[in-house]
Amino acid sequence: xxxxxxxxxxxxxxxxxxxxxxxxRNYSVKYDNITPKINEKIGRNIFLKPNHPIxxxxxxxxxxxxxxxxxxxxFDSFHPKVSTKQNFDDLLIPLDHVSRGPSDTYYYDENTVxxxxxTAHQVHLIKDGHKAFLVTGDVYRRDEIDATHYPVFHxxxxxxxxxxxxxxxxxxxTLEKHVELExxxxxxxxxxxxxxxxxxxxxxxEYFPFTDPSFELEVYFNDHWMEVLGCGVIRSEILKNxxxxxxxxxxxxxGIGLERLAMKVFEIPDIxxxxxxDNRFLSQFKNGEFTKFKSYSKYPACYKDISFWTPSxxxxxxxxxxxxxxxxxxxxxxxxxxxxxHPKTQRVSKCFRINYRSMDRSLxxxxxxxxxxxxxxxxxxxxxxELR
Ligand code: PHE
Numbered sequence: 577x578x579x580x581x582x583x584x585x586x587x588x589x590x591x592x593x594x595x596x597x598x599x600x601r602n603y604s605v606k607y608d609n610i611t612p613k614i615n616e617k618i619g620r621n622i623f624l625k626p627n628h629p630i631x632x633x634x635x636x637x638x639x640x641x642x643x644x645x646x647x648x649x650x651f652d653s654f655h656p657k658v659s660t661k662q663n664f665d666d667l668l669i670p671l672d673h674v675s676r677g678p679s680d681t682y683y684y685d686e687n688t689v690x691x692x693x694x695t696a697h698q699v700h701l702i703k704d705g706h707k708a709f710l711v712t713g714d715v716y717r718r719d720e721i722d723a724t725h726y727p728v729f730h731x732x733x734x735x736x737x738x739x740x741x742x743x744x745x746x747x748x749x750t751l752e753k754h755v756e757l758e759x760x761x762x763x764x765x766x767x768x769x770x771x772x773x774x775x776x777x778x779x780x781x782e783y784f785p786f787t788d789p790s791f792e793l794e795v796y797f798n799d800h801w802m803e804v805l806g807c808g809v810i811r812s813e814i815l816k817n818x819x820x821x822x823x824x825x826x827x828x829x830x831g832i833g834l835e836r837l838a839m840k841v842f843e844i845p846d847i848x849x850x851x852x853x854d855n856r857f858l859s860q861f862k863n864g865e866f867t868k869f870k871s872y873s874k875y876p877a878c879y880k881d882i883s884f885w886t887p888s889x890x891x892x893x894x895x896x897x898x899x900x901x902x903x904x905x906x907x908x909x910x911x912x913x914x915x916x917x918h919p920k921t922q923r924v925s926k927c928f929r930i931n932y933r934s935m936d937r938s939l940x941x942x943x944x945x946x947x948x949x950x951x952x953x954x955x956x957x958x959x960x961x962e963l964r
Pocket of ligand 1: 692733784787808831832
């Protein structure tokens with residue numbers, strides 16, 4: 577299946593990004609792309625607020641682990657600002673990997689980013705001597721805009737390091753095989769604790785740069801298979817770099833996306849709701865309970881189209897980001913509705929439909945017109961597109 581680490585050549589204006597021998601460091605791009613709207617989210621820590629749906633899922637997974645394996649340590653207060661070394665290099669993510677690009681990642685400067693996954697904490701925690709831990713936090717990715725994509729979301733990573741001899745009791749021949757079986761057993765347990773003891777689940781082989789073998793776990797839920805987590809056996813090179821003798825030690829690692837689980841379990845239809853300060857949302861949930869979300873009314877939507885000719889340096893994520901920066905949570909979706917290349921000039925024209933809707937109130941026409949006007953002004957100025 578396609579994941580964040582397997583998407584390798586996204587198409588830009590009909591051109592595939594060069595990959596071989598290509599490094600983001602040589603590419604003339606802005607390494608300072610954290611907008612005020614994103615900045616506002618840092619430190620809100622909704623995942624730490626009791627009775628918040630993300631906190632309910634987090635607590636449940638932690639308690640599930642601690643119940644049978646009390647040696648697991650829980651970390652949830654690392655700042656999301658990390659080095660590119662922590663987020664990418666330590667995890668063997670290639671220098672030319674798309675996920676490193678400033679079109680996908682928020683950069684403070686060339687060497688500092690907002691973490692794109694909580695796996696960024698894996699290596700320093702192992703180096704500090706921790707052998708079993710869970711680490712939760714907010715993660716940031718520049719992405720499209722719809723009901724399930726938001727530039728800030730939450731992940732929980734887990735790691736456990738095993739030693740030669742641990743496999744004895746299980747009767748498994750090698751430590752590697754033992755670790756893989758323990759990983760699958762532990763994660764199946766968590767997923768059953770959330771979706772019910774008799775839930776249907778399946779394992780698929782996956783790819784991540786930092787684990788080998790790698791897997792994803794899917795749960796059959798509401799008539800379809802849903803991917804809930806990625807995991808695998810930590811690549812021995814990583815353990816070696818942290819100082820372990822890899823003939824003696826093998827570890828597992830996993831990463832769970834908390835929004836996806838919470839959206840399914842509580843039937844929350846739009847990912848923006850997690851950031852709502854509205855009591856009609858917040859008062860509906862209680863730690864330890866799986867109550868279904870009751871929609872308190874859907875205010876009318878209003879859409880506006882925008883069309884422009886794109887310059888060669890253009891990328892869609894920068895456009896989405898700009899729309900978010902102007903309209904914040906008042907934008908529900910941005911969809912591309914038309915795209916064509918001029919046969920003579922080869923210039924690419926795009927038309928996007930921006931759907932505006934507030935979750936807490938009705939928007940006036942004037943307000944939406946004003947937002948759209950600002951989007952148009954800024955797109956023309958900052959992305960150097962030619963409006964049509
Ligand atoms: N960091 C991966 C992601 O964000 C998930 C993962 C974590 C996979 C740990 C394997 C091991 O998709």
